[in-house]
Amino acid sequence: MLSPSNLGDPELLALANKILADSGFDIRQYKERPLKRRLAVRMRSCQVSSYEEYSRKLKDDPGEYAKLLDTLTINVTKFYRNAETYLAVFGKVLPIILEESQNRPVQIWSAGCSSGEEPYSLAIMWREFSQARGLSKECSIYATDIDAQILEKARAGIYPRSSMDEIPQKLIGKYFENRGDKYHLSQQIKDMVQFEKLDLFSRYPYREVDLIFCRNVLIYFSRQTQEDIFYKFAEALRANGFLVLGKVENMFGQMKDTFVSFDIKERIYRTVK
Ligand SMILES: C[S@@+](CC[C@H](N)C(=O)[O-])C[C@H]1O[C@@H](n2cnc3c(N)ncnc32)[C@H](O)[C@@H]1O
Known part of the structure; x- marks a missing residue:
């Protein structure tokens, strides 16, 4: 509540x-x-x-x-924002998710996704990760925001150069088509992400999620509200699921029965079993 x-x-x-x-x-x-x-x-x-x-x-x-x-609702975002967090997730989190998920599909949720750069970065990262291992494992990526207008922009998948200064150059060449001064995301990546309007103050429809990204959203909310949201994230995650916060956000001490720190620097947490 x-x-x-x-x-x-x-x-x-x-x-x-x-x-x-x-x-x-x-x-x-x-x-x-x-x-x-x-x-x-x-x-x-x-x-x-x-x-x-x-x-x-x-x-x-x-x-x-x-x-x-x-x-x-400030919508500032970019592809691979804080690229070192993506590196940590790619190198340390995805291998665990892959091993623990065995034959079931993986579920990732970008909560407060703005114009789509974050969930699309996650889709690109998952594709790169599975291609490197020769896998074709299914991964559903949910992306939600309270702002219906920004979600329309996200669904279009067309971006200015300014949103791409942290994403590795080779990924730009592989997943975007440059037309004029805009970059059009490839259809294969767009198809991996499902956008929905969702207010983080409401009930969440997701369960058994492997990984939640909620970065640069909670900072605006009161401590009590953040705590309520952390508990709801814990319910949406599977046991030992991962939560990634923004560099400006922190898990509070009293949440330690629910979440443990996995990578302090990158603000990556896991639900307690
Ligand atoms: C600064 S952006 C963060 C985008 C992305 N997560 C990132 O870190 O690059 C914050 C987003 O949170 C969304 N937001 C704000 N309040 C929200 C709420 N109550 N429920 C869902 N989304 C909300 C805003 O609309 C905005 O798109």
Whole structure:
């Protein structure tokens, strides 16, 4: 169960409750200070100075909800972001998953996938890993985000050069076609990833997952909300499943009955048996 609210300011809480009732988006789970900073951006742009006035703006201009969501959910990402994490997963995690999965298909979930660079990097990595071993093992990759618009971009699989500065050059040549100033991802990789809209504050439809990537998403959420999400990830993972966080994120001490550290530097954790 998610904690009901993390917000101390009653006016902000009233606004948060209205947003939840109208749009289903639970901003009460955000850390208060960054939330206020981001709301201030939208309020300045709407030329209102109180949460009450902003609440009226949301009522009068339904388009404002999309802008608010855009401001709160930062979509920055790239292929092979923090490439050393992918190296660690390729070299240390995938061999374990391969051995433990035996004859069953492997399941990977990119939670908070933004425009798709992360789940597609995972698909490329899996393909490279199985090709190097001469395997044709099935791997399902689920990719979810709260932002429906960004998921449309992800499904298209067309990227600017700026999202490719960490992915090895030989993989660009192998899996992308350069047309003009854009890079089109190959259909074989696109076909490996299933995109779905999913709010991390809601229930998760996945079970028996081998590996979850959830990087640069939880940082915006309150500690209590992060903890709730960690427990839900543990439920979605199989015993001894892997969770990879972003370089800015950490597992808390009190989660040690649920997760153990596998690679501290790369923020890789495993569920306890
Ligand atoms: C900075 S991006 C991270 C993308 C990728 N994981 C990476 O590390 O490169 C954060 C993503 O989290 C998504 N997000 C924010 N709040 C969310 C929520 N409650 N549920 C699901 N996704 C959320 C945003 O829409 C955004 O696309």
